[in-house]
Amino acid sequence: MLDTSPGFGLSILLVTYNHESYIERALESLFKQDFFGAIELVIADDASTDNTLARIRAYEGVDSRFSFKYLSCDTNIGITKNYQRGFGACTGQYVAVLEGDDYWISPGKLSRQVEFLNEHWECDLCSVNYFIFYEDNSSFVERAPIGAGHRLLGARELIMDNLVGNFSTCMYRKTALDRLPVELFEVKSYDWIVNICVATGSLIGFIEEPMSVYRVHSSGAWSNFAHIEKLQLQLDLIPTYDGITRQMYHTEFTRLEHDLRGVILLARGERLAGNMVRPALLSLTRLRMFIPPIIITIFQALMPPILTKLFLKIARRGRM
Structure with a gap:
């Protein structure tokens, strides 16, 4: 069971930037969750120049479970700093992330992840399998073989193969996010290194049932890089990430x-x-x-x- 003391048991961090074309599907997938209990919805919009925020505000009051909390969006601060302030603003015992151009495909995603973390104290992060949707040719590919069970991953496995893949699959214990090193947010950091840092003190649970969709499209923060550019960016950041993790995973x-x-x-x-x-x-x-x-x-x-x-x-x- 979630903590029943005053406050929120669950926070959803909704991260957006110019997601007008996608945000309604993301929100519909969120509001259709079968989770029972109060939910803090933290909106970390990075100064969108389209109608993303207006479309989000249209959902206020439609579901009594949700309390909307908007972070300042006057200036674009970049994806890494946006996540830093978003994590800090969440007050729930657990924190799930939904990026505005992704969406969930199982109404039981949140309740399943909460149940998993309640039962697996060795894990500070629960992720789920997902489909990758390539928008240019409208094709779906599962990230990992579909199953009915779960896997336990460590930081070393995650370094060699980022199975978690993207923030929209993740639910964290808030205490784990509070322990993230400050220097992590001084460099370009995506889900991969954040989750490696989380896994320095715990295991990661990976539920093999697909419950989320990750979009690959031309305006995505990561997917708009060319293949070689992605590889080169990852390569260039490895010495920095090795330093952030205190060379524990140098090999x-x-x-x-x-x-x-x-x-x-x-x-x-x-x-x-x-x-x-x-x-x-x-x-x-x-x-x-x-x-x-x-x-x-x-x-x-x-x-x-x-x-x-x-x-x-x-x-x-x-x-x-």
Whole structure:
């Protein structure tokens, strides 16, 4: 059970910035939750220039469970500082996050997470499986295999694979957010490093049932970066994150750094090779009908596997 003392057992941190096109679906998914009890809704809008706030205000009073609490939105302070003040403003025993361009797909998400944290004192964070929605081609992909159980993750597992993935899947104990290092909010920090810091003193529960949708769209704070830019940003921040966590996970960060460098090198090679090779592939395709099969077999056998893989990727893209 949640704490029944005066105040809120649950806070929802709604983080928004120019989410006019998405915010109503996010709010509908929030107000349809089957959670019973008072809910503090903290709106951390980062000075939106569209009608995001007006659409949020239209929901005031429609559900007696919710008490609206608006943070100042006169100046854009950036995503990291916006989260810092948002976490600080929440007063509930538990804090769930919903970003304005995401939405929840299970009415039992909040009650399930509260139940999990009540039963698992070893966890300060409960996350859920989710679908990634690619807006450009309207496709959904589950982040992890769908199941009926849960997993327990540590910081080391999270460093190597950010299974939690985004803030909208998360519910925290407020005490864990209060312990986050101040220096975390002096650099560019997303869900990954916040959750690694939370996991320095606890485990993370990951419920395998998908209960949330993470949108990938052109105006997203993270998804609008190109693939190589995302990798490079993550790589550049690793030494800082290693310092914030007092080198406790230096081995894991070093291994990740090595892996990222390799992936970036391959991605840049694909881009360069694609620009150089793709025009030639059309000519090679036409020439193939005149080349004896034995010559093609010998060429494929002698070509290094990594080059074969690269050429196949480029060839596929060239046919798209």
